[in-house]
Amino acid sequence: MSISKVTLRRRPIKNDMESLYLDFYPAIRNPETMEMSRREYLGVYIYLHPKNEVEREYNNEMLLKAEAIRSIRVQSIINEEYGFLDKHKMKGDFLAYFSEMSKTKDQKWLRVYDHFYKFVNGKCTFGDVNVDLCRKFRSYLLNANQLNRPKHKIARNSAAGYFSTFRGLLKIAYRDKRIKENVNDFLEKIEYEDVRKEYLTHDEVKLLANTPCDIPVLKNASLFSCLTGLRISDILNLTWDEIVLGADNGYCLRLRTEKTETETTLPISFEALELCGERGKGKVFKGLQRFMTQYPLKNWLKKAGITKNITYHCFRHTFATLQIALGTDIYTVSKMLTHKNVSTTQVYAELVSEKKRESANKISLK
Secondary structure, eight states: OOEEEEEEEEEEEEETTTEEEEEEEEEEEOTTTTTEEEEEEEEEEEEOOOOSHHHHHHHHHHHHHHHHHHHHHHHHHTTTTTTTHHHHHHHHHHHHHHHHHTTTHHHHHHHHHHHHHTTTTOOBBBBGGGGHHHHHHHHHHOBOOOSSSSSBBOOOHHHHHHHHHHHHHHHHHTTTTTTSSSSSOOOOOOOOOOOOOOOOHHHHHHHHHHHHOOOHHHHHHHHHHHOOOOOOOHHHOOBGGGGEETSSEEEEEEETTTTTTTTTEEEEHHHHTTTTTTTTSSSSSSSOOOGTHHHHHHHHHHHHTTTTTOOOTTTHHHHHHHHHTTTTOOOHHHHHTTTTSHHHHHHHHHHHHHHHHHHHHOOOOO
């Protein structure tokens, strides 16, 4: 394969200026568009007839810059890297890419998309995505108000989660060669604040199970979460095809979790299976809607006399803390929660005061 010769050339333009461009010979082919290319205009201009020392010095600096670009292009051609030809990619709609990507992810991605859309006023190309823009979006998340509650600021941990999701998008865009720079290398994450993880005690779970709920499917799905540790996103999507009989004659969930996109097999108890109702087709918890996890859930908890600030996600905390309190090892709990690292599960062990007390009494001087 012959290597193209890359020559820096000039073309006179108006106002007594020259435009600098690179001339490729023979022409090189863009591997994506398959079009042949001979010229690349650099957007660099010099004085055609410099009148003084300042203009001559300016010309020298611009020529050095253009020569540096020429050298980079030669190296790129040798390595068969033709990304510099794809300038049309930089003009592509980053928001459209973000929107399509969000449709394949969980609810949080859509929320982050809505915030980013607002931040850029509905217009952003791939070429606009740089370190400065991303840092400004980070600042925006730390100071902006919620979209559905305009008088309330985004909570610190929500902002941390949103920015983590956004950085995940940048990683995918870089992998897909939609952006040239791995912007994440220059971004600081938003640190999470330690917050109290609320959960129900064993007695409170029993109390809730014995309390009528105005929406039966909400009750069954909530108790199912307490017994399995599944997130609301996975429970909303759970289908009967994902509940199968295991080799040990017990039932299992075979699913791909929405948040971590992890393929997993999770054993479930017969009590958990009973909460699913009569076996059918399609969704297990038919009629369950995300809005039910707000005021309807709070009303049910209030009816049960539970005054803790319990959200639906707290049922996942409940599963984890009760498992650890009842002696299940943290590695097994981590697998049941589909955590990628056991360190993520460790926080639940900190919540179980009974285990701390047991540990404190193990060493005795008597």
